Amino acid sequence: MVKGGKKLYGEVSVSGAKNAVVAIIPAAILVDGICIVENVPDIQDVRVLIAILENMGASVAFTDESTLKIDCRAISKQNEPDALMRKMRASYYLLGALLGRFRAAKVTMPGGCSFGVRPIDQHIKGFEALGASVWQDSDVIVASAEELKGTNVYLDIVSVGATINIMLAAVLAEGVTVIENAAKEPHIVDLANFLNAMGANVKGAGTDVIKVTGVKKLSGGAYSIIPDQIEAGTFMVAAAATGGNVLVKNIIPKHMESISAKLIEVGAKITEHDDSIRVEGDGELSGVNIKTQPYPGYPTDMQPQIVALLSTAKGISLVTEGVWDNRFQYVGELLRMGADIRVDGKSAFINGVDHLTGAPVRATDLRGGAGMVIAGLIAEGTTEITDIQYIDRGYEKIEEKFKALGADIYRVNS
Ligand code: EPU
Numbered sequence: 001m002v003k004g005g006k007k008l009y010g011e012v013s014v015s016g017a018k019n020a021v022v023a024i025i026p027a028a029i030l031v032d033g034i035c036i037v038e039n040v041p042d043i044q045d046v047r048v049l050i051a052i053l054e055n056m057g058a059s060v061a062f063t064d065e066s067t068l069k070i071d072c073r074a075i076s077k078q079n080e081p082d083a084l085m086r087k088m089r090a091s092y093y094l095l096g097a098l099l100g101r102f103r104a105a106k107v108t109m110p111g112g113c114s115f116g117v118r119p120i121d122q123h124i125k126g127f128e129a130l131g132a133s134v135w136q137d138s139d140v141i142v143a144s145a146e147e148l149k150g151t152n153v154y155l156d157i158v159s160v161g162a163t164i165n166i167m168l169a170a171v172l173a174e175g176v177t178v179i180e181n182a183a184k185e186p187h188i189v190d191l192a193n194f195l196n197a198m199g200a201n202v203k204g205a206g207t208d209v210i211k212v213t214g215v216k217k218l219s220g221g222a223y224s225i226i227p228d229q230i231e232a233g234t235f236m237v238a239a240a241a242t243g244g245n246v247l248v249k250n251i252i253p254k255h256m257e258s259i260s261a262k263l264i265e266v267g268a269k270i271t272e273h274d275d276s277i278r279v280e281g282d283g284e285l286s287g288v289n290i291k292t293q294p295y296p297g298y299p300t301d302m303q304p305q306i307v308a309l310l311s312t313a314k315g316i317s318l319v320t321e322g323v324w325d326n327r328f329q330y331v332g333e334l335l336r337m338g339a340d341i342r343v344d345g346k347s348a349f350i351n352g353v354d355h356l357t358g359a360p361v362r363a364t365d366l367r368g369g370a371g372m373v374i375a376g377l378i379a380e381g382t383t384e385i386t387d388i389q390y391i392d393r394g395y396e397k398i399e400e401k402f403k404a405l406g407a408d409i410y411r412v413n414s
Contacts, residue, residue: 002376002383003408004358008244010405014232014251015041015396016066016225019301020187022090023164024194024225025049028058028070029097030171031198033220035070040225041396042066044389045090052084052091077102092120092161095143096168099132104144126153126166130173150175150214158183158294163210164191170212171200179210185295186229186255194223227251230301231395232277233259234370237302238402240268240281241309241378246405249276258298262290262306266313285309287317287352294323304330304371310350311339312378317350330368333361337379358383363390370395377407384412 016039026049028035040046042065050060050068056075063069077098085091085108098105120141124134129152132145150173155162163183170177182188184206192205198218204210232251239246240263253260253272260270260277265288269280287310292300300323310317311334321327328343335341336359340351358381363369369391376383385391388411391398399409 001410001412002358002373002379002385004356004377004379004381004383006377006406006408007242008239008246008377008402008405008407011247011249012235012401012405013249014227014235015039017041017187017190017228018043018045018230018394019090019160019185019228020190020225021046022049023093023168023187023191024223025053025068025070026090026093026097027168027191027194029053029072029075029094030100030168030195031070031218031220032073033071033198033218035198035220036063036222037068037070037194038066038222038224039227040066040068041228043396044393048084049090052094055084077104077106090161092123092141093165093168095123095127095141096165099127099143099145100148100169100172103146103148106140106142109139109141120161122155122157122159122162123165126155126162126179127169129153130166130169130177132169148173148214150177150212152178152180155179155181158208160185160188160294163188167191167195167202167205167210167212170214171195171202171218172216173212173214175214177212177214179212180208182208182210183294184208186226186252190226197221197223226255229255230299230367232256233299233302234305234374234395235401235405236260236263236277236279237305237309238374238377239279239405240266240285241312241374243281244405245278245280245282247276247278251275251277253277258296259302262288262298266309285313287313287315287350289318289320291320292322297322300324300327301367303327304368305374307331307341307348307350308334308371308374308378311341311353311375312356313352315352317352319348319350321346329364330371333364333368333372334375336361337375337383339375355380357381360384360386363387366390366394370398373398373402373409376409377402
């Protein structure tokens, strides 16, 4: 429940990156030793992954509120817990990790947010190039290999998931794997740094060519997850949208450049420090054009949040989705709040209105839900958001963090 109209003030500290941790926990399957993973966010996707690993025989425990100790030495590739895997998109990383470790993997088709068709042909192309046979029906994917041999894989589409999965399958393969047209997102660099800290040999992550030289084994160590670019961006947009003044802390400003640039264009004031950014939004905000793109472009995972802001910014905005086929489901919810938005295919034309009005709305997916929170914060009256389990998949204690900034927001336990 959000009562709108409060400007956000104060400081907020950003948690570890969801899209990094959902790759790094499965990556621990490849490690013949103990992994200490720090800065782990307490989100639903993490709990699901821990349960999946435990069901496979891993020993996983929090040693403090954000440090996870993972020991996968005793796991078996049997007993895959199907229902759990279906709960999250990133369970497909188990394919690359299990294939790398056991030369065999069986994974239930992933769930997660639905933005239309979510093919994994590029993941499969990579596994096959490494020497695996992959069999797939509507429900299950099975991969197996006599041996995995390094090779060149050119991705036809810049895919975060395929880049990560091929890295996972390649770290214990024989010889050198080169991934061309790789995705460059911060969480890809984070996974590479984790793997290297465990003894892998991965070079070039963060560029579009990644070179993985296979090693015999990974032997454990400690690693701290990067801050969440999208959580940080969500607070930055919320600060600007409410006309507040917020210091967003524990971030890597370099990762925020595309978001900062758009907020400046909208009319917010951005001040960058070493590991924090201040956002002030006290002037009038005006419409802008945005196209979402793979990193370093403006992130698709920050699309609903900025559309919520633009719904009351002066003038016309055009937001084009450049990654997913169908990521505007949440717009229907903004319309209920009085927004003036027309979606045509992959574009949304936004005519800024004077104000939004609180209404009962639904979180249609994780980031759509974050967009609803921002819309609720700027609306007149009360917004009731249902299906917040989507938001909990990827944001740690979202309502507590907003409350600490002065928002009138609370969770209703029904
Ligand atoms: N694609 C293919 N074939 C493939 C793989 C992808 O055609 O084999 C297409 C997709 O359909 C999409 C585009 O390529 O149109 C990009 O997909 P990508 O593989 O990069 O997405 P993903 O790995 O499934 C991750 C994040 C998403 C984020 C996208 C894009 C995780 C767990 N998920 O998904 O995050 O939107 O990258 O940056 O890392 C979120 O956090 O809310 C979220 C949805």
